[in-house]
Amino acid sequence: MAQVSxxxxxxxxxxxxxxxxxxAIVIVGxxxxxxxxxxxxxxxxxxxxxxxxxxxxPSTLHVSGEFVESNLGSAVEANGSVTVRxxxxxxxxxxxxxxxxxxxxxxxxxxSADVVHGMLITGTNINSMVEPGxxxxxxxxxxxxxxxxxxxxxxxxxxxEAMWANVxxxxxxxxxxxxxxxxxxxxxx
Amino acid sequence: xxxxxxxxxSLRNPWFTASVGGTLVVLLFSMFVGFIWLPSAQNDALxxxxxxxxxxxxxxxxxxxxETSPPVTPQQPVSSVVLTPEMxxxxxxxxxxxxxxxxxxxxxxxxxxxxxSAANTPNLAGQYGPSIYKELRDFQSGARTSAVMAPMxxxxxxxxxxxxxxxYASLPRANSTxxxxxxxxxxxxxxxxxxxxCGSCHGGMVNKLGAPWLSPQPRSYLKDQLEAxxxxxxxxxxxxxxxxxxxxxxxxxIDASVGYYAGNK
Amino acid sequence: MISNxxxxxxxxxxxxxxxxxxxxLGEWQMFIRSPLHAWIRDxxxxxxxxxxxxxxxxxxxxxxxxxxxxxAISELALDQPLVGRRWAWVGYALIIIGSIAAVVPVAMGxxxxxxxxxxxxIGNAFYYIGVVLVVVGSWIWVALMGINLHVWKRAHPxxxxxxxxxxxxxxxxxxxxxxxxxxxxxxxxILPVALGFxxxxxxxxxxxxxxxxxxxxxxxxxxxxxxxxxxIVPRAIGGRLYSDTMARxxxxxxxxxxxxxxxxxxxxxxxxxAGFKFVHSVFTALVAVPTFLTVxxxxxxxxxxxxxxxxxxxxxxxxxxxxxxxxxxxxxxxFVLLGFGGAGGLINMSYQLDSTIHNTQWxxxxxxxIFGGAIVIMYFAIAYDLWPHLTGRAMLDLGLIRAxxxxxxxxMIVLTFPWHYAGILGMPxxxxxYDYTAPGMAAEGITVVMSxxxxxxxxxxxxxxxxxxxxxxxxxxxxxxxxxFSKAVHxxxxxxxxxxxxxxxxxxxxxxxxxxxxxxxxxxIGLHNADVPAVFVGAKR
Numbered sequence: 002m003a004q005v006s007x008x009x010x011x012x013x014x015x016x017x018x019x020x021x022x023x024x025a026i027v028i029v030g031x032x033x034x035x036x037x038x039x040x041x042x043x044x045x046x047x048x049x050x051x052x053x054x055x056x057x058x059p060s061t062l063h064v065s066g067e068f069v070e071s072n073l074g075s076a077v078e079a080n081g082s083v084t085v086r087x088x089x090x091x092x093x094x095x096x097x098x099x100x101x102x103x104x105x106x107x108x109x110x111x112x113s114a115d116v117v118h119g120m121l122i123t124g125t126n127i128n129s130m131v132e133p134g135x136x137x138x139x140x141x142x143x144x145x146x147x148x149x150x151x152x153x154x155x156x157x158x159x160x161x162e163a164m165w166a167n168v169x170x171x172x173x174x175x176x177x178x179x180x181x182x183x184x185x186x187x188x189x190x
Numbered sequence: 191x192x193x194x195x196x197x198x199x200s201l202r203n204p205w206f207t208a209s210v211g212g213t214l215v216v217l218l219f220s221m222f223v224g225f226i227w228l229p230s231a232q233n234d235a236l237x238x239x240x241x242x243x244x245x246x247x248x249x250x251x252x253x254x255x256x257e258t259s260p261p262v263t264p265q266q267p268v269s270s271v272v273l274t275p276e277m278x279x280x281x282x283x284x285x286x287x288x289x290x291x292x293x294x295x296x297x298x299x300x301x302x303x304x305x306x307s308a309a310n311t312p313n314l315a316g317q318y319g320p321s322i323y324k325e326l327r328d329f330q331s332g333a334r335t336s337a338v339m340a341p342m343x344x345x346x347x348x349x350x351x352x353x354x355x356x357x358y359a360s361l362p363r364a365n366s367t368x369x370x371x372x373x374x375x376x377x378x379x380x381x382x383x384x385x386x387x388c389g390s391c392h393g394g395m396v397n398k399l400g401a402p403w404l405s406p407q408p409r410s411y412l413k414d415q416l417e418a419x420x421x422x423x424x425x426x427x428x429x430x431x432x433x434x435x436x437x438x439x440x441x442x443x444i445d446a447s448v449g450y451y452a453g454n455k
Numbered sequence: 456m457i458s459n460x461x462x463x464x465x466x467x468x469x470x471x472x473x474x475x476x477x478x479x480l481g482e483w484q485m486f487i488r489s490p491l492h493a494w495i496r497d498x499x500x501x502x503x504x505x506x507x508x509x510x511x512x513x514x515x516x517x518x519x520x521x522x523x524x525x526x527a528i529s530e531l532a533l534d535q536p537l538v539g540r541r542w543a544w545v546g547y548a549l550i551i552i553g554s555i556a557a558v559v560p561v562a563m564g565x566x567x568x569x570x571x572x573x574x575x576x577i578g579n580a581f582y583y584i585g586v587v588l589v590v591v592g593s594w595i596w597v598a599l600m601g602i603n604l605h606v607w608k609r610a611h612p613x614x615x616x617x618x619x620x621x622x623x624x625x626x627x628x629x630x631x632x633x634x635x636x637x638x639x640x641x642x643x644x645i646l647p648v649a650l651g652f653x654x655x656x657x658x659x660x661x662x663x664x665x666x667x668x669x670x671x672x673x674x675x676x677x678x679x680x681x682x683x684x685x686x687i688v689p690r691a692i693g694g695r696l697y698s699d700t701m702a703r704x705x706x707x708x709x710x711x712x713x714x715x716x717x718x719x720x721x722x723x724x725x726x727x728x729a730g731f732k733f734v735h736s737v738f739t740a741l742v743a744v745p746t747f748l749t750v751x752x753x754x755x756x757x758x759x760x761x762x763x764x765x766x767x768x769x770x771x772x773x774x775x776x777x778x779x780x781x782x783x784x785x786x787x788x789x790f791v792l793l794g795f796g797g798a799g800g801l802i803n804m805s806y807q808l809d810s811t812i813h814n815t816q817w818x819x820x821x822x823x824x825i826f827g828g829a830i831v832i833m834y835f836a837i838a839y840d841l842w843p844h845l846t847g848r849a850m851l852d853l854g855l856i857r858a859x860x861x862x863x864x865x866x867m868i869v870l871t872f873p874w875h876y877a878g879i880l881g882m883p884x885x886x887x888x889y890d891y892t893a894p895g896m897a898a899e900g901i902t903v904v905m906s907x908x909x910x911x912x913x914x915x916x917x918x919x920x921x922x923x924x925x926x927x928x929x930x931x932x933x934x935x936x937x938x939x940f941s942k943a944v945h946x947x948x949x950x951x952x953x954x955x956x957x958x959x960x961x962x963x964x965x966x967x968x969x970x971x972x973x974x975x976x977x978x979x980i981g982l983h984n985a986d987v988p989a990v991f992v993g994a995k996r
Binding site: 040043044045047049052053054055056060061062063064066067068069070071072073076077078079084088090091092093095096097110114115136138140158159160162163164165166184185189190 | 223227228229231232233234236237246247249250251252253254255258259261262263264265268269270272273274379380381382384385386387389390391395396398399428429430431434435437438
């Protein structure tokens with residue numbers, strides 16, 4: 002390789018290096034700012050991605066434990082919060098229609114009975130993988146009543162395109178009335 | 191090169207100290223934030239305290255369900271069969287099939303001499319073994335009710351059920367009379383009503399473990415079962431996987447799918 | 456001077472050949488799930504197509520490009536004939552065998568598991584074996600690149616390693632290490648189940664291992680593009696490379712920071728703790744640094760070209776650039792696409808913003824913009840630059856080339872921008888059809904139609920691309936000027952050890968992989984109660 006030593010005097014190389022260094026500092030600064038924003042939002046809104054690792058045997062969900070069929074859906078807890086338990090399976094969520102109150106702390110407990118699924122609730126930032134062997138636990142709160150779609154967002158087999166559920170967020174009082182009659186709620190037909 | 195290598199990994203090499211030191215600083219800082227600072231903002235007892243916060247943020251498995259109402263137990267018996275891909279694979283499949291053939295003599299009245307039924311009872315020849323086994327167990331436990339089948343399975347041991355399942359699975363399937371082209375509800379389902387194509391579970395495209403092969407089965411049997419799933423009177427499908435489908439089908443769609451899978455039976 | 460022209464040409468033609476087939480699959484997928492087509496009556500055909508498209512575009516195509524370019528660089532930059540020519544052909548053969556072994560069962564419907572494998576779904580073993588063979592074939596290339604550099608260094612003790620070769624070997628080592636994640640998943644988790652030795656698998660562990668490969672693989676795809684930015688474009692447009700040192704630092708940083716960041720794909724996963732998610736998020740921010748350095752250095756290099764051509768003023772020099780030069784055009788398009796894709800990427804890597812778009816069509820849009828857009832457009836540019844040297848014939852269709860690049864650029868934007876939007880609306884990925892009549896989904900139909908149009912432009916562009924290459928093979932014979940790489944303003948006469956070899960950076964890469972991946976992997980390996988039964992696909996009818 003030709004080693005062209007620059008005919009240029011020494012300082013043009015130095016000047017170039019100086020400009021580069023300045024640029025590098027600016028870039029690192031921008032990235033540091035982005036990370037700082039992440040940290041700030043993480044502290045201010047206590048926002049953090051799922052971190053609650055817990056295992057479960059997917060082949061016996063229906064036999065015993067909290068994911069037996071009669072225990073799925075929304076449960077009102079003593080402290081006023083609502084726990085929603087959902088199973089993802091080829092090719093539906095059970096319950097198919099999830100009903101939750103607005104302006105109430107909600108804990109989701111979701112797991113899969115077979116393959117990897119995912120769930121997102123349109124119009125919100127609720128988004129979780131649903132994996133066999135693990136329980137996804139996350140906390141959230143819905144601002145206002147409304148209807149949302151809840152597709153499975155991870156390829157789970159040939160019927161994946163049909164795996165859609167619905168989420169109904171209802172007024173707190175309406176939900177309380179519904180909960181008076183039954184211990185586990187869903188809006189399945 | 192050998193003589194130069196020590197100089198590369200050396201505290202006197204500014205490239206080494208800067209890159210390793212810089213990386214280390216970033217790593218330690220991000221670990222501090224990710225494992226200690228951010229978790230501390232979480233409103234959750236299991237993130238409080240240094241050790242808890244580090245363990246939880248590291249992903250150590252623990253029970254995350256605190257203060258909760260006790261599980262609601264089922265009102266009616268549900269299936270308790272555990273399905274796994276190798277559930278019927280034993281050391282002696284051939285022997286199992288042989289024993290099954292003997293046991294099956296009691297079934298011939300309704301299900302035909304070779305598993306092909308002449309009556310309105312299901313064809314069992316070539317049915318997926320796990321599907322047969324699951325239904326037999328559900329008849330035994332009462333998860334699936336049938337006045338005819340309940341007495342038939344009394345007294346059969348678990349190995350008997352396995353043998354029967356292996357036997358019927360080994361028989362050649364009845365010829366499905368030239369299939370008409372699939373109606374929409376069978377081929378595409380209805381995604382927004384959460385109805386997947388039938389073949390994505392019942393064979394044709396994929397067989398979902400525990401789901402039966404449907405082609406051909408008697409028309410009235412298929413229709414009765416679909417309607418029973420839709421109304422919830424049959425509820426031995428694990429975690430409502432079939433009720434979820436059936437209750438969203440219209441009567442016309444039930445007829446169309448039954449017609450397709452029954453062929454001219 | 457390339458002495459193994461057939462070897463290089465074979466790699467490029469095979470790469471572009473499979474690319475041509477896969478792009479047709481891609482456009483077919485867009486079409487059949489758009490409102491322009493009724494719902495497909497066998498959705499498995501769609502998933503087979505997605506599996507094939509992803510496998511070819513993700514594994515086979517870019518690997519062959521990197522290999523072909525790598526062999527060319529080794530000879531051109533080091534000015535020595537390739538050591539291990541036979542082995543190179545063995546690697547090539549392995550890739551052909553592996554591709555066939557993988558694609559045939561996919562076409563038969565036995566392996567509709569997508570290129571991301573998705574255990575516990577398990578398909579026919581031949582698909583996975585095929586993928587392993589492709590990787591093994593490419594590892595032969597990795598070894599050859601290392602050996603060739605070593606041979607050269609021994610013959611030229613202390614001399615600065617040419618930048619192109621430095622970058623090329625950095626890419627090879629990056630690939631060698633990043634492929635290990637998926638290799639572990641395939642060899643120790645998936646294949647034992649697919650071959651019937653065991654029937655359970657830890658799906659959470661699989662996802663972690665796959666993320667080891669899946670993010671860094673993007674930087675492996677990117678390497679040929681960056682090599683072109685630094686070592687081809689400035690020369691082709693009559694400029695100088697602004698800084699050789701900065702180029703080396705960029706490649707070294709890619710090597711270090713591309714690896715320990717893959718868990719940002721798993722932000723929404725329940726099996727990894729938030730601590731590691733945050734650490735990976737921070738390192739993902741750092742990997743943007745070498746890209747920004749590159750943008751600066753290349754813009755400066757381009758400015759030099761403009762000023763040498765008489766460009767004046769703070770921005771006036773832009774007008775003096777040789778815009779009719781395909782390399783200039785490709786570079787500009789690549790930068791624009793990289794800019795948009797990178798901006799989207801900043802959202803994906805954010806610990807909190809990700810949850811709005813995780814696993815939606817936004818992601819599909821993002822990586823098509825980066826890979827299909829910024830990266831592949833430079834693959835075209837590389838081919839245009841190298842072809843006369845491989846065929847010994849003149850590249851005459853400059854107009855056609857410009858049209859091809861424009862079409863690709865516009866097509867890629869029309870394809871991916873609507874995807875991003877659909878993702879924000881919550882449209883999930885990888886579905887064979889959507890019911891656009893449903894309330895809440897009506898707005899998504901039009902975005903898919905736009906993407907179909909974008910895809911059609913890309914197909915058209917690909918046809919033009921093949922026309923140009925094909926016509927070159929029968930163009931007038933010329934004796935092309937000797938191939939050169941860009942010269943830096945200040946060519947290095949000697950380099951610090953750290954920038955004249957990759958030892959330090961490879962070591963840092965491995966150490967960071969251990970710190971960032973070690974605990975999650977070891978912990979999940981021990982988590983036997985998360986071993987779940989396999990779900991076999993496509994086997995029983």
